[in-house]
Amino acid sequence: MRKLPAKLASQLYGAAELIAERGLDGTKIEDIAEATGIPKATIYYHLDGKNAVLEFLLGDLLDMIAGAVGVAVASEENARTRLEAAVQAQLGVMLEHPSLCRALVGDLGRATRLPELAAALRTAFYEPIEQLLAEGVSDGSLRQVADPGAVALSVFGAITLAGLSAAVEGPSADPSADAARLSAAVSELVLDGLATPGSRDQRRSEPL
């Protein structure tokens, strides 16, 4: 797989909608050729087959997310505030690229089986959150939890599912407003939880 001229790369995005709709299986190479305007022979000249098309598209999405989250996480605020920013950043990118997201869910299996993508997935989503959790404990803005790995994963899940489902609902008129609304809801959950103060004492209290 060579490094794909810019023009072709941009044309390739024309296949995202198609793949999101039908899945990669349901999409023939000829369909992709037609949708993108790149002839089949040319696709095969540059890419190692159908999977590589998906790999390219998703790699790009993941890079965008990793970039946006990276920026959000790098500020001078406390970890808690940066976590909110990260949530918003991730959801912002996701809602701006709904069909890439749909393609991602749809062919997640293939994606995680493609080793490079699995790694990109880790760096885009999971690692920044895990990092933040640790820093929040240091700066006192986030609680210490018993199993940080599991919690990071859950937070990741909470954000991602929310974004994914929004993406599946279909593209919205104002993605950034939606992202703001959604990320408020998700941050609220992740930071403050759902329990009422009153119900808290019904629990066997074990300080962590």
Next chain:
Amino acid sequence: MRKLPAKLASQLYGAAELIAERGLDGTKIEDIAEATGIPKATIYYHLDGKNAVLEFLLGDLLDMIAGAVGVAVASEENARTRLEAAVQAQLGVMLEHPSLCRALVGDLGRATRLPELAAALRTAFYEPIEQLLAEGVSDGSLRQVADPGAVALSVFGAITLAGLSAAVEGPSADPSADAARLSAAVSELVLDGLATPGSRDQRRSEPL
């Protein structure tokens, strides 16, 4: 698709590991035939192709989850406690059937494109949580949130991702202990959030 004799159904589970490992694409019908001991012709006699195999397996998993969560949700406790029980129930089932879970992630795309599965997914995961959220507001054990739909989805995401990743880690020696540990972590997140009390006032306070 007729209603599959019990013997064949049980044999079909022999394909779960295979599909989890390689994905449905990477698995030939002949492979499934060999792994399950059901000849290809017989598979086609009962099922409408490869997708139907997946549909059957995942439908079963989803039924199990829906069942377990349904029981958890039906108790007399307050909503908060039932939410904890639901988390534990879902994770319990997931960790007991890791390869089905792995197959589910891997071919989620196909799954959500299969309409019946999408519906099963909704009833297994999403609806009970949404329901619980509403009841928690009534009985005072859970907070009122601005966007219950989004929050339900996020909670679902938090639980599911945790379970999925545990399933991917490979089967454990003691699934129920793992489930207990994991669900404690997830419940902690979902109920109490991550913010420290101290950091809470740094926020523009708007009573919901």
Next chain:
DNA sequence: TCGTAGTTGTACTTCCAGTACAAACCATGA
């Protein structure tokens, strides 16, 4: 004993990913 439903092997068709290859097409620089 017959009929009906399931079981299975074998051979076939169809479809599509991926390959081969040759002809054009373009840039570069000599």
Next chain:
DNA sequence: TCATGGTTTGTACTGGAAGTACAACTACGA
């Protein structure tokens, strides 16, 4: 101007796997 080498593209082909057809066989109940 021409030669060279990467790129582009059409066309035809190969191979493999999904799904179908069908006939022979089994088992069971009426």
